Amino acid sequence: xxxxxxxxxxxxxxxxxxxxxxxxxxxxxxxxxxxxxxxxxxxxxxxxxxxxxxxxxxxxxxxxxxxxxxxxxxxxxxxxxxxxxxxxxxxxxxxxxxxxxxxxxxxxxxxxxxxxxxxxxxxxxxxxxxxxxxxxxxxxxxxxxxxxxxxxxxxxxxxxxxxxxxxxxxxxxxxxxxxxxxxxxxxxxxxxxxxxxxxxxxxxxxxxxxxxxxxxxxxxxxxxxxxxxxxxxxxxxxxxxxxxxxxxxxxxxxxxxxxxxxxxxxxxxxxxxxxxxxxxxxxxxxxxxxxxxxxxxxxxxxxxxxxxxxxxxxxxxxxxxxxxxxxxxxxxxxxxxxxxxxxxxxxxxxxxxxxxxxxxxxxxxxxxxxxxxxxxxxxxxxxxxxxxxxxxxxxxxxxxxxxxxxxxxxxxxxxxxxxxxxxxxxxxxxxxxxxxxxxxxxxxxxxxxx
Amino acid sequence: xxxxxxxxxxxxxxxxxxxxxxxxxxxxxxxxxxxxxxxxxxxxxxxxxxxxxxxxxxxxxxxxxxxxxxxxxxxxxxxxxxxxxxxxxxxxxxxxxxxxxxxxxxxxxxxxxxxxxxxxxxxxxxxxxxxxxxxxxxxxxxxxxxxxxxxxxxxxxxxxxxxxxxxxxxxxxxxxxxxxxxxxxxxxxxxxxxxxxxxxxxxxxxxxxxxxxxxxxxxxxxxxxxxxxxxxxxxxxxxxxxxxxxxxxxxxxxxxxxxxxxxxxxxxxxxxxxxxxxxxxxxxxxxxxxxxxxxxxxxxxxxxxxxxxxxxxxxxxxxxxxxxxxxxxxxxxxxxxxxxxxxxxxxxxxxxxxxxxxxxxxxxxxxxxxxxxxxxxxxxxxxxxxxxxxxxxxxxxxxxxxxxxxxxxxxxxxxxxxxxxxxxxxxxxxxxxxxxxxxxxxxxxxxxxx
Numbered sequence: 079x080x081x082x083x084x085x086x087x088x089x090x091x092x093x094x095x096x097x098x099x100x101x102x103x104x105x106x107x108x109x110x111x112x113x114x115x116x117x118x119x120x121x122x123x124x125x126x127x128x129x130x131x132x133x134x135x136x137x138x139x140x141x142x143x144x145x146x147x148x149x150x151x152x153x154x155x156x157x158x159x160x161x162x163x164x165x166x167x168x169x170x171x172x173x174x175x176x177x178x179x180x181x182x183x184x185x186x187x188x189x190x191x192x193x194x195x196x197x198x199x200x201x202x203x204x205x206x207x208x209x210x211x212x213x214x215x216x217x218x219x220x221x222x223x224x225x226x227x228x229x230x231x232x233x234x235x236x237x238x239x240x241x242x243x244x245x246x247x248x249x250x251x252x253x254x255x256x257x258x259x260x261x262x263x264x265x266x267x268x269x270x271x272x273x274x275x276x277x278x279x280x281x282x283x284x285x286x287x288x289x290x291x292x293x294x295x296x297x298x299x300x301x302x303x304x305x306x307x308x309x310x311x312x313x314x315x316x317x318x319x320x321x322x323x324x325x326x327x328x329x330x331x332x333x334x335x336x337x338x339x340x341x342x343x344x345x346x347x348x349x350x351x352x353x354x355x356x357x358x359x360x361x362x363x364x365x366x367x368x369x370x371x372x373x374x375x376x377x378x379x380x381x382x383x384x385x386x387x388x389x390x391x392x393x394x395x396x397x398x399x400x401x402x403x404x405x406x407x408x409x410x411x412x413x414x415x416x417x418x419x420x421x422x423x424x425x426x427x428x429x430x431x432x433x434x435x436x437x438x439x440x441x442x443x444x445x446x447x448x449x450x451x452x453x454x455x456x457x458x459x460x461x462x463x464x465x466x467x468x469x470x471x472x473x474x475x476x477x478x479x480x481x482x483x484x485x486x487x488x489x490x491x492x493x494x495x496x497x498x499x500x501x502x503x504x505x506x507x508x509x510x511x512x513x514x515x516x517x518x519x520x521x522x523x524x525x526x527x528x
Numbered sequence: 529x530x531x532x533x534x535x536x537x538x539x540x541x542x543x544x545x546x547x548x549x550x551x552x553x554x555x556x557x558x559x560x561x562x563x564x565x566x567x568x569x570x571x572x573x574x575x576x577x578x579x580x581x582x583x584x585x586x587x588x589x590x591x592x593x594x595x596x597x598x599x600x601x602x603x604x605x606x607x608x609x610x611x612x613x614x615x616x617x618x619x620x621x622x623x624x625x626x627x628x629x630x631x632x633x634x635x636x637x638x639x640x641x642x643x644x645x646x647x648x649x650x651x652x653x654x655x656x657x658x659x660x661x662x663x664x665x666x667x668x669x670x671x672x673x674x675x676x677x678x679x680x681x682x683x684x685x686x687x688x689x690x691x692x693x694x695x696x697x698x699x700x701x702x703x704x705x706x707x708x709x710x711x712x713x714x715x716x717x718x719x720x721x722x723x724x725x726x727x728x729x730x731x732x733x734x735x736x737x738x739x740x741x742x743x744x745x746x747x748x749x750x751x752x753x754x755x756x757x758x759x760x761x762x763x764x765x766x767x768x769x770x771x772x773x774x775x776x777x778x779x780x781x782x783x784x785x786x787x788x789x790x791x792x793x794x795x796x797x798x799x800x801x802x803x804x805x806x807x808x809x810x811x812x813x814x815x816x817x818x819x820x821x822x823x824x825x826x827x828x829x830x831x832x833x834x835x836x837x838x839x840x841x842x843x844x845x846x847x848x849x850x851x852x853x854x855x856x857x858x859x860x861x862x863x864x865x866x867x868x869x870x871x872x873x874x875x876x877x878x879x880x881x882x883x884x885x886x887x888x889x890x891x892x893x894x895x896x897x898x899x900x901x902x903x904x905x906x907x908x909x910x911x912x913x914x915x916x917x918x919x920x921x922x923x924x925x926x927x928x929x930x931x932x933x934x935x936x937x938x939x940x941x942x943x944x945x946x947x948x949x950x951x952x953x954x955x956x957x958x959x960x961x962x963x964x965x966x967x968x969x970x971x972x973x974x975x976x977x978x
Contacts, residue, residue, distance in 0.1 A: 082578055082632045082853045085620050088571035090633055093647070096567040112911045114888040114918035117546040121538030121666055122572065122622075122652065123592075128532055142573075145593040145618050147656040151610040160601040167613075168595050170535050172572075182532045183540055192935035194921050197543070202572065206597040216571055229921040231900075238908075352904045403532045438564040450681075454802045458688075461562045468564035471644055471679040485642035 087207070087215030094435065099421060101434035102247070103200060106220050106415055109242045110198040113235060115222050118197045120179040123170045132178050132402065140206040142215075143168040172204040176221045177399070177412070184225055185403040193226030200417075212387070212419055221393075223412030225400070230346045233375045233395065234353045236413045240379055240391060243415070245356045248429045251382030252390070254357060256347070257365040259372050259394070260340030264331045265313055269306045278302075279366035282314060286364070290314065316363060320348055323361045343374060373397040377413065381423045390419045437466060439527040440490045441483045444470040452519070453494040456504065459523050467492075483509060490527050494519075537657070537665030544885065549871060551884035552697070553650060556670050556865055559692045560648040563685060565672050568647045570629035573620045580621075582628050582852065590656040592665075593618040622654040626671045627849070627862070634675055635853040643676030650867075662837070662869055671843075673862030675850070680796045683825045683845065684803045686863045690829055690841060693865070695806045698879045701832030702840070704807060706797070707815040709822050709844070710790030714781045715763055719756045728752070729816035732764060736814070740764065766813060770798055773811045793824060823847040827863065831873045840869045887916060889977040890940045891933045894920040902969070903944040906954065909973050917942075933959060940977050 084090060091099065110117075129141055143164055150167040157163035173179055176199045184195065200220040207213055222239060224232040237254060244252045266275035281296040288296070290311065297307050316326045324345055331337025344361065347353075359377070367376045374395030381387040393413030400408045424430055440460060442453040453469055460467045468488075470479045483491055493505040504522055507514040517525070534540060541549065560567075579591055593614055600617040607613035623629055626649045634645065650670040657663055672689060674682040687704060694702045716725035727750040731743050738746070740761065747757050766776045774795055781787025798809065809827070817826045824845030831837040843863030850858045874880055890910060892903040903919055910917045918938075920929045933941055943955040954972055957964040967975070 082635055083575060084571055084578075084632075084636075085573050085575055088573055090571065090636070091567075091569040092637070093566035093568065096569055100567070108914075111887070112914060112916050114916055116543035116887055117550070118543065119541040119546050121534055121540065122654070123535050123538055123666065125533060125535055128534075139597065142597070143595040144622075145595050145614055147589065147592070149610050151607065151613050154604060154607075154613055157601065157604075160599050163601050163604055163617075164595055172594075182534075185532055186534075186540070187542070192932055196918075204572070216573065224921075227921040231919065231921050242911075351901050354908075437561070437566055451801050458804075461692075464558075464562060466562050466564055468646075469681065471674075471677045471681050482642055 085215070087209035087213075089214065089216075093437065097437070098424070098430050098434050099417065101430060102417055102420055102424070103218075103220070105246050106243055106417075107198070107200065109239055109246070110222050113196075113222075113239055113242075115196045115198040118180065118183060118199045119201060120173065120176075120183055120199070122173055122202075124173060124179060124182070126165075126169055126171045128182055128403075129171050129174055129178060133174055137174065141174050142172040142204045142206055144170040144172065146170075173201070174205060175203050176201060176219045176414075177223070178402075180221070180223060181399045182403055184408070185400050185405045188405055191226075194224050194232070195226055196222070196224045198222040212422065214418060218417045220415040220417055221412055223410055225408050225410040228409050230343055230350075231352065232411050233343070233347050234350070236393065236411060237347065237359055237377065238353050238355070240377075240413060241353075241355050241357060244379070247420070247424065248431075249382060249420075249423065249427070251384070252357065253380040254355075254359040254377065255362040255365050255380060256344065256359045256375060256377045257362055258340040258344050258375055260336050260343070260374060261327065261331075261363065262366060264334040264337030264340060265310065267334055267336060268313075268331070269302070269309050271302070271306065274300070274302070278310065280368075282310065282364050283366035283368075285314065314364065320358070320361045323363070324348075340374075347375065367392060367394060371396040371399060375411065381419070382427065385423050385426050387419055387423055390416045390423060438468050438486060438488045439465050440467040440492050441479070441486075441488045442467065442469040442492045442494065443476065443479050444473045445493070445495045446473050449494045449496065449499050452499055453492065453504075456492070456494070456519060456522050460527075463523065465527055492522070535665070537659030537663075539664065539666075543887065547887070548874070548880050548884050549867065551880065552867055552870055552874070553668075553670070555696050556693055556867075557648070557650065559689055559696070560672050563646075563672075563689055563692075565646045565648040568630065568633060568649045569651060570623065570626070570633055570649070572623055572652075574623060574629060574632070576615075576619055576621045578632055579624055579628060583624055587624065591624050592622040592654045592656055594620040594622065596620075623651070624655060625653050626651060626669045626864075627673070628852075630671070630673060631849045632853055634858070635850050635855045638855060641676075644674050644682070645676055646672070646674045648672040662872065664868060668867045670865040670867055671862055673860055675858050675860040678859050680793055680800075681802065682861050683793075683797050684800070686843065686861060687797065687809055687827065688803050688805070690827075690863060691803075691805050691807055694829070697870070697874065698881075699832065699870075699873065699877070701834070702807065703830040703832075704805075704809040704827065705812040705815050705830060706794065706809045706825060706827045707812055708790040708794050708825055710786050710793070710824060711777065711781075711813065712816060714784040714787030714790060715760065717784055717786060718763075718781070719752070719759050721752070721756065724750070724752070728760065730818075732760065732814050733816035733818075735764065764814065770808070770811045773813070774798075790824075797825065817842060817844060821846040821849060825861065831869070832877065835873050835876050837869055837873055840866045840873060888918050888936060888938045889915050890917040890942050891929070891936075891938045892917065892919040892942045892944065893926065893929050894923045895943070895945045896923050899944045899946065899949050902949055903942065903954075906942070906944070906969060906972050910977075913973060915977055942972070 146167055153166045157166050202216050202218050204216050240254055262279050263275055266272045266278055277300040281293050285293050294307050316323055327341050372394035376394035378389045379391035381390050395411040397409050399410050442457050444450045457467045457469050489510050491507045498504050502519050503516050504519050505516045596617055603616045607616050652666050652668050654666050690704055712729050713725055716722045716728055731746040735743050744757050766773055777791050822844040826844035828839045829841035831840050845861040847859050849860050892907050894900045907917045907919050939960050941957045948954050952969050953966050954969050955966045
């Protein structure tokens with residue numbers, strides 16, 4: 079018999095972890111709902127043709143393909159390499175993110191949807207990445223997107239959702255960094271090489287990690303001249319508070335329509351007087367974000383500086399996502415929460431409240447048939463009131479029953495023994511402080527088991 | 529451009545459906561929790577070796593296998609048929625049910641678990657069945673199981689969970705049918721052919737569909753003699769209320785230790801004075817249930833007779849599930865809810881309460897920048913109170929904004945126009961009854977948007 083195991087990069091979530099994860103999910107879900115977002119769920123499997131080519135060449139390799147059921151042998155014979163073989167015997171694949179399935183859904187349901195369509199989606203995705211700390215092959219994404227509206231109010235609302243969720247989670251010191259792709263496009267224009275925008279943004283995105291000299295070296299390797307690099311360095315040296323950064327950008331991009339548009343958008347989001355943030359978003363001109371479909375605001379959430387952790391959320395505006403599926407001209411903007419990393423941060427900072435870890439509140443001891451029957455009756459009254467309660471499954475030694483309560487972390491024990499049964503009372507012991515009291519059986523329902 | 533679609537047998541769940549499904553999930557989850565069951569989540573992917581051989585030959589064919597990433601071409605060359613090919617290029621597969629992953633989890637975590645371990649699990653499973661009405665390739669299972677206890681209290685509790693959930697869902701007229709595998713084993717003994725227990729139970733399981741003559745015909749085909757069949761027919765003719773059926777069984781199996789044990793177990797579950805059911809379970813001697821690992825109680829839930837629908841739940845006791853993974857001697861008992869079918873029944877009987885279908889309660893109209901800013905401020909106050917609210921994304925024509933409210937089914941509209949802004953009031957219109965009133969802006973927070 080082989081010792082059972084689970085696939086690399088996947089995890090079992092036991093009771094304690096599920097409860098804490100659900101606390102995060104519930105906080106995010108409640109916030110999405112209160113902001114008027116609507117839930118969507120798409121299948122775990124998509125047609126391979128829906129996913130292929132949407133995540134770049136590297137992404138395509140990481141998609142988990144599902145083997146067709148039935149006869150595949152004959153078909154497989156025509157293959158000349160691994161890639162061809164896969165395409166001959168597999169027509170479905172596991173969801174790789176929530177954005178592409180959402181775009182596919184919008185296109186399929188375009189005639190029924192009330193626009194703007196504000197949807198949220200909280201489901202697992204699968205990627206064949208090499209597993210590492212904080213990187214799994216199955217993990218959850220929690221996304222909120224708005225499609226069918228160009229209004230910057232949506233950007234404001236999405237930033238407020240981040241603000242609300244992280245405030246509720248008690249994650250003080252987290253940072254909301256924003257930038258605008260139009261600013262980065264204007265920079266490439268200023269350099270005189272708009273076609274090199276991606277090269278430029280990829281390099282400056284690394285400023286945090288490799289420093290100014292590193293960035294300059296990389297820009298040179300990518301074919302930019304010293305004069306080009308001087309312009310970029312000048313741009314990267316802009317600093318100060320948000321208002322001051324915006325003012326410097328206004329001057330730098332005085333002659334760029336694209337730049338002015340980007341500045342105007344950032345100004346609206348930060349200063350239009352709609353939102354009052356608990357944590358004000360910070361303009362970060364080095365923020366680029368990898369996905370090429372962003373065209374306006376980009377945003378990234380950083381964990382509090384005391385925790386070593388990459389981004390715990392991000393998003394932005396994309397102008398033409400559904401165009402991939404034949405419905406052009408629908409703009410969208412969205413954000414995503416990295417729940418697995420948020421979990422790790424919460425754990426490290428000990429932010430989970432006790433309520434997120436509660437299971438059974440009361441264990442009724444099993445002290446023989448007649449006593450247990452009475453205990454069962456009282457237990458059902460507590461349950462009807464919503465209090466999680468259990469009766470020990472058998473008339474075992476007191477010691478064994480108490481051990482179970484301790485191992486499970488159950489805070490109260492209710493004792494219905496022979497003498498209690500006679501007197502129509504019940505003893506309640508608080509295992510946290512050791513106090514025990516005897517009350518009338520009828521009064522049990524009024525005990526606050528907090 | 530190919531019109532996008534989703535794989536056969538899978539479904540998108542739009543907002544209305546997700547909310548109703550969540551209502552069912554939440555009702556079941558709350559009940560599991562209050563009964564002291566603990567949540568578990570296992571990965572969508574299991575090692576193929578964990579799943580293969582656990583669901584019979586037919587089941588093996590329906591398991592969705594995941595293609596290994598990377599180079600598969602060379603390995604594939606050694607295959608001589610489809611089955612071999614699949615095993616050479618696939619080492620993972622999608623979860624087929626929740627029971628086997630649970631058993632695998634228990635074995636892997638046997639030293640940490642407090643026994644009895646009462647777990648619940650609500651996750652999708654995948655099967656390559658031919659799609660049909662009510663049969664999907666991706667569907668949810670909601671299971672509760674207890675392992676590590678032989679006590680019949682567990683059976684009682686699980687039946688009470690069914691009783692509680694279906695009562696809460698308002699599903700009047702549903703039936704809880706129970707039987708005991710030991711009774712069926714005793715019948716096979718009585719016939720003198722204990723080795724034919726499976727043949728006998730498979731046949732009598734069909735009594736509903738093919739009638740007594742059909743069953744007799746099938747028994748004959750399976751090699752039972754006329755004398756054997758007479759004994760079985762006699763057994764199947766036992767009828768009456770639970771107490772009367774038990775009495776007749778006592779006489780029939782007077783000399784069978786197995787039979788007496790089965791009767792004793794059923795008697796305990798029905799009459800031990802622990803449970804008080806809203807809907808009393810009904811003894812059904814023809815109930816057999818397919819899965820061979822059951823050894824004691826078996827249970828099946830039937831939808832109200834007015835709805836044409838197969839079983840909407842089922843379960844039973846199994847004596848040695850974890851033995852499959854090298855940990856023998858751990859008894860278990862469990863039940864399962866068929867959420868997709870329960871959804872269909874609830875829909876047909878119109879049992880979903882309004883609360884299960886609520887989304888945004890209030891739409892604030894967008895009547896220009898200054899008005900919208902004030903509206904936004906008031907909206908954020910409602911949201912902080914937990915009331916789902918939206919501000920229309922742009923200053924569009926009133927008509928367009930009202931259309932959005934109607935299409936989304938939003939019951940209230942809040943109007944902050946120029947005159948309201950001047951007077952520091954706000955107009956609230958109930959779209960259901962058409963009534964509109966003007967209140968002070970400060971009073972909005974106290975309005976009950978139900």
